[in-house]
Amino acid sequence: MLDPKNFMEVGLAFHGHKCPAMPLGLRAAVAAMNILEVERARDKELQVISETGKGHAAGCFLDGIMVATGCTYGKSNIEKRYYNKMAFTLIDVQGQRSVRVSLKPEFFARMLKSPFVEQRKQGIPPQDIAPEITGPLVENIMSMPEEMFLDIGTITPREYTRKAGVFDAESCSQCKEMVFIDKLLDTSAGRICLACKGKAEKGD
Ligand SMILES: [Zn+2]
Ligand SMILES: [Zn+2]
Known part of the structure; x- marks a missing residue:
């Protein structure tokens, strides 16, 4: 106990x-x-x-x-x-x-x-x-x-399944920072992170 x-x-x-x-x-x-x-x-x-x-x-x-x-x-x-x-x-x-x-x-x-x-x-x-x-x-x-x-x-x-961890990261084509690949987005401007995508949408 x-x-x-x-x-x-x-x-x-x-x-x-x-x-x-x-x-x-x-x-x-x-x-x-x-x-x-x-x-x-x-x-x-x-x-x-x-x-x-x-x-x-x-x-x-x-x-x-x-x-x-x-x-x-x-x-x-x-x-x-x-x-x-x-x-x-x-x-x-x-x-x-x-x-x-x-x-x-x-x-x-x-x-x-x-x-x-x-x-x-x-x-x-x-x-x-x-x-x-x-x-x-x-x-x-x-x-x-x-x-x-x-x-x-x-x-x-209670069934509980956990997703396997992500170990692979690549550099965002805009900010160049490393991003785990499951959050990189394929765009016409290359593979970019969510932060750069947000900036692109806001126009800054
Ligand atoms: Zn407290
Ligand atoms: Zn980025």
Whole structure:
């Protein structure tokens, strides 16, 4: 069984500030990993489909999920659905199965009334909120039983096929920069990248 506390130090360093939502992501991700009995992804053994969006409270949740699962934008084993929901599905790619985890509505509704969120609403950056406010909230999240705040779905068979990686790159005939060939476009002006195509369409 993985312990979310083991990801806290890396989580804080990666995320950049202490807040309740990143640790919530650690807890939720580890719950999903433990039920699937999977380890942190070293490569692309796991895939996260996050239902969070952008520009809403508690989006930091996804940073916790990235840290614990090892599903990252660099490895492209994470996708966002922009549903603005505090939920995600973790796919065990090797086992072809998945589980969905979401925050319990009543817990999340309470959380949105916390003094941390009140200060955020007033425009105070998370790193400037007093440790006496943030600290106990984070401690509580890291110690409360999963059933108090998580809805953990059942393990579901899930087909997931990954496209083979592209290793061949060629120089764009306009900007001369190297481009992986699956994104080079054949045009009358030669093989060009998407950025040069955009410039040509805008006329600059
Ligand atoms: Zn945060
Ligand atoms: Zn180009």
